[in-house]
Amino acid sequence: MSDSTEEPLFSVRDLVIDLYTEQVSVRAVDGVSLDVYPGEVLAVVGESGSGKTVMTLGPLGLLPEGVSVDIRGYAECSGQSLLARSGKELARLRGENFGIIFQDPISALNPMKKVGPQLASQAMRLRAVSKAQARVIALELLQRTGIPDPEGRYNCYPHEMSGGMLQRVMIALALAGNPKILIADEPTTALDATVQAQILELLQDIQRKENIAIVLITHDISVVAQMADRVAVLYAGRVAEYGTMEDVLTRPIHPYTKGLLSSVPDFRGQRTEPVTGIPGSPPDQSSLLPGCRFAERCPAAQHQCREKRPALVEMADVNKAHRVACPIAVSEGWGQSNDS
Amino acid sequence: MTANTNTLLEVRDLTVYFQGQNKHQPVRAVDGISFAIPEGAFHALVGESGCGKTTLARTLVGLQQATSGEVLIRNQNINSLLKNRKLLAKDVQFVFQNPLGALSRRQTVYQSLEEPLLIHNVGNADRRRQRIHELAELVGLPLSSLDRLPRSLSGGQRQRVAIARALALEPSILICDEPLSALDVSIQAQIVSLFSQLQQKLGLTIIMITHDLAVVREVCTSVSVMYLGKVMEANNTEPLFAQPAHPYTQALLSSVPSPDPNTESTRQRIVLRGEPPSPMAPPSGCRFHTRCPKAVPECSAKEPVLKPQANSGLIACHLV
């Protein structure tokens, strides 16, 4: 990031993550480099299988059990490498720096324990405070995440709360360790529109007031438009396009980004041409083939696209922060982008 | 939206209650709904989870028994049609939310597509093969996928299989329960355009349950907005999106973020307080009054009826 003088909080360099099971070996993340700066919202956008979750949770050692993971490259947080650490050390680094909000709060919370004590024990573990202090912290967290009547809700079981309330508890849990970075993995996908709006509002509030960086993993362009400062568009484990939210969403350059944006209808404004989507389906990531992963679905694909992996290059003349992995689109210039 | 001569499907005062934990307090999933769908419509049922839209859809294909009221298909009561399910199956078909669950994990695509033909004793093996190839072409499935199992297909292809299977018996009504929510964005758009192509090509009447308002605006001709088991507003798509009249519709529309950052930054948000109340004990009067930003005392006392408006549409609100 050439326009920022700040040190990144969390960065990954040339990250490659292979997932191995007895049946298949999948290259989930294929050479990704990204930085997260203090207080910013970085949206990692992609469809299922794009590696957005593996890329963020993999270096933190939070991938599901039963899969063998091979991580190469470099990942660091506040100057400390996250890779090649023991489970204990990684857990400590994770607790000090990250708070994680999962898509489905009901499976992330213990159904047998009341939510207040769950929060308190998390705070006790991460902040090394006494039981009494932890209770105070837990109540304060419930208040901070906009849960009405925190004293009353303290003694509720997860199943007694609605989806929106649970997601607030999940956020409170993520905040329990005073994290510098919140990782929100599809935080509103399971929620209804009116509740989703409330949760996004809350996240925005936390980010602005407390200057916590947020890595927002999502497939929902509308959520990105509402929340993000910067966007990384992932396709098949690689960054297709990276830049500020305005650049990527209003002046997309990569054909995949364009296709993705044109797949999302907007009911505001004029009713335009019907959306078409992108023909075909995401590639099989179990075999490593040369060239651009998007080539087989790309309307602009040429011979060279299937031969050589496109490098992520800076759009030097426009905005150095805007990087695109498509030499063809870059050479055509960004003037032709579908500025809607 | 009014019943006319070519009404294909009609619902009259439909209620569907479930036995909840509390015997005296049933879950009132659908609580008095009436509407008529003309032939060739592409109608959307929108609302948040728990509003009863899925229950309503399931009642329309007889997967759920109505507690009271009627479902009429071509003026015939669904209960009499259900005496011979095969008859109903030829007229009304259903597309499920999650295609992976709706397809047997042990059947190849070919077997799944052949199943309705076998149940209805359609033709011989050759005739069936021909029909299956037709169906695959209709929904854009490559023939090479016919021998594969659902789990080895992509999400979009699975949903295409489910749609092809629903169309195998040439139904006139297709009821789709959140057919897009399990799919990726770029694939959703493919399936949406498939639906509108099919509708035009086959003259289908489609009722689509969804929470995705942008998709509704894109392809549907008319919309019913549901809240806690009731229809709050029903109208043709254009006027509903241009001038939402019911406060709930307004809030629902305003809550959806826009994918365009320019629009997004100027969006007027009506953030509703709290969450929908329990359908076991819906609020008195207008069900929405507990969250409605415009509620007046009358709203909690008297339940508004869904009545036609001067310009267009049907609205259940005292203030309109």
Place this chain on the structure above:
Amino acid sequence: MPDSLKLSSIAKWPWAVLTPVLLFVAVSILAPWITPYDPAAQDYSAVLQGFSQEHWLGTDYLGRDMFSRIIAGARVSLVAMSIVLAAALIIGVMVGSFAGYVGGRTELVLISLIDIILSLPSLVVALAFIGIIGPGYWSMIAALTMAWWANYARMSRAVVTSELHQPYIEAARVMGAGHLHIFCRHILPHVLALVVVYASADAGALVLAIATLSFLGLGVEPPTPEWGQMLVDGMNYLEQYPHLVILPGLALTLVVSSFNLLGEHFALKKVPKGLSKRRLGILKKRRAREEMNMLEQEAKA
């Protein structure tokens, strides 16, 4: 089970699991051709002999060849076990599926019956049944079937109730499918897939139960060579000729534990575990080669 850890490490290897089971089945089937002597032929000139060239595993108190008797015993066990398993499977799957499919009060009654049977140790149920109908080979078969079917019934019912509300069953209903179609085409394959796997793992316990009943004199009757029976015969000579007890005991232990291993194998298959270090190493190397290939191709272009 404290040794379950060890078992599971062996059970990872398919050949280690399948070989003993297949060996048992092969020996049982081929028994009439591979026994060197008639297992029932008595030879008073050679009673209670030790291991020798003529009688590899010695002879018993009637001069019968122990090797032949052990092999013939395997056949008897396998036949009895197969009959009981088949009968218990058929009854269990039918009753369980019916209960799950019909639901309501019928299901409640059937499930209570199944639970009562399952709440008692299978052997107690079998003994009680033999107490009613008297001892003998066929009453043993009937008694064991009575004790075993309930297990499969419960499993079948569980599969049926969980599958019955799956969307693909509802999809079949919307297509107009009748109950028979739905049951035969969609539900039965799932039931069988689970129950047959469980039954194959359960076979060890059944072999043991057959031996136990015969040991108690309630099952296979004396002239027929059967391991439990042989144990009883050998008991009288335990001090001087321990091999008469040890050999059938050993055969029984091997067969039972090899079936248990099979069960463990199936159970392990269900739970995905990370790959072994060795396997992961192989896969990583393969991946690295692939990557080299890809990079070379890209470099050429």
